[in-house]
Amino acid sequence: MADFTDDQIFRYARHIILPxxxxxxxxxxxxxxxxxxxxxxxxxxxxxxxxxxGVGNIGxxxxxxxxxxxxxxxxxxxxxxxxxxKVDSAKTFIEKLNSDVNVITINEKLTSANILDILKxxxxxxxxxxxxxxxxxxxxxxxxxxxxxxxxxIFRFDGQVTVFKPKVGPCYRCLYPEPPPPGxxxxxxxxxxxxxxxxxxxxxxxxxxxxEIIGAxxxxxxxxxxxxxxxxxxxxRKLNIRxxxxxxxxxxxxxxTELIDYEQFCSMPAVEI
Amino acid sequence: xxxxxxxxxxPLQKLTGGLGEVDxxxxxxxxxxxxxxxxxxxxxxxxxxxxxxxxxxxxxYVNEEDIRFxxxxxxxxxxxxxxxxxxxxxxxx
Numbered sequence: 001m002a003d004f005t006d007d008q009i010f011r012y013a014r015h016i017i018l019p020x021x022x023x024x025x026x027x028x029x030x031x032x033x034x035x036x037x038x039x040x041x042x043x044x045x046x047x048x049x050x051x052x053x054g055v056g057n058i059g060x061x062x063x064x065x066x067x068x069x070x071x072x073x074x075x076x077x078x079x080x081x082x083x084x085x086k087v088d089s090a091k092t093f094i095e096k097l098n099s100d101v102n103v104i105t106i107n108e109k110l111t112s113a114n115i116l117d118i119l120k121x122x123x124x125x126x127x128x129x130x131x132x133x134x135x136x137x138x139x140x141x142x143x144x145x146x147x148x149x150x151x152x153x154i155f156r157f158d159g160q161v162t163v164f165k166p167k168v169g170p171c172y173r174c175l176y177p178e179p180p181p182p183g184x185x186x187x188x189x190x191x192x193x194x195x196x197x198x199x200x201x202x203x204x205x206x207x208x209x210x211x212e213i214i215g216a217x218x219x220x221x222x223x224x225x226x227x228x229x230x231x232x233x234x235x236x237r238k239l240n241i242r243x244x245x246x247x248x249x250x251x252x253x254x255x256x257t258e259l260i261d262y263e264q265f266c267s268m269p270a271v272e273i
Numbered sequence: 274x275x276x277x278x279x280x281x282x283x284p285l286q287k288l289t290g291g292l293g294e295v296d297x298x299x300x301x302x303x304x305x306x307x308x309x310x311x312x313x314x315x316x317x318x319x320x321x322x323x324x325x326x327x328x329x330x331x332x333x334y335v336n337e338e339d340i341r342f343x344x345x346x347x348x349x350x351x352x353x354x355x356x357x358x359x360x361x362x363x364x365x366x
Binding site: 064 | 282283284293327330332334336337339341342356357359360361362363364365366
């Protein structure tokens with residue numbers, strides 16, 4: 001078995017006794033490198049559960065500060081930290097939860113210029129961003145760097161979760177080749193979101209990240225499946241999604257081989273409008 | 274003609290009087306949307322663009338399968354099929 005301290009054996013006992021995780025799986029978790037994009041509604045439960053699970057290296061990208069209106073759903077932040085950088089608030093939370101986790105904070109806006117450099121050091125990317133330009137930017141960068149992208153998105157009472165694994169399943173562009181025209185889909189800020197919804201969706205993302213790390217296999221994962229959750233109807237469904245051989249990024253003959261201007265592609269800025 | 278269940282996404286429910294599920298009629302996906310337009314005017318232009326092609330941020334599934342990987346709008350329907358109209362959503366914070 002791995003070289004655990006007594007404290008670690010005690011802390012992760014409920015994992016270690018699971019045959020599907022075990023000491024080997026826990027060691028993989030402690031050695032894993034996961035990058036969480038966004039420390040907001042989705043990022044909060046993702047960071048919380050990955051840190052609790054002992055994911056050893058967690059990067060957090062966010063350039064926002066904690067606002068009182070975030071606290072309805074972003075449960076890693078608190079009233080005392082309003083005005084603080086979200087990455088710093090998130091780091092404080094994680095360090096109190098589990099000192100086994102090495103937290104790397106990146107207080108930057110993701111752009112075509114910096115994303116490849118930021119992503120390259122991680123095994124898995126968790127997309128908890130909040131706008132279409134960033135979704136396409138993250139997708140293309142993950143395909144180009146061959147990184148698994150655990151995707152979650154929310155709107156009012158609806159959530160979508162899937163895992164994009166380059167060369168194995170579809171990418172975000174296979175699923176949604178183009179973004180909606182500006183103004184056609186209101187943002188959460190305009191439309192509202194049930195506070196606990198990102199808690200559910202982000203927790204589902206955290207499950208998929210952990211399964212990916214321990215090697216639960218594609219048959220069990222959300223690769224090629226879109227999980228839909230509707231909180232109002234208490235309904236969970238799974239649809240089949242497929243890789244498009246003509247996809248401009250991950251298809252057989254890709255036409256987009258370097259990052260583009262995503263704000264222009266989406267005709268919208270990469271901020272929640 | 275087949276009668277199917279059509280799941281309407283939240284942003285389009287104002288066109289169906291707030292209904293999240295409506296009955297649709299037609300032997301193909303295309304026919305079904307035509308008949309839906311007569312019952313709920315305005316719905317077609319939310320799903321099709323000005324050139325009459327389906328918008329690329331909205332997917333239509335017959336049961337669990339995306340019609341783009343079946344026979345597109347020509348995908349044939351049978352009684353009781355479960356049609357989902359699923360738009361991309363981007364929220365996360």
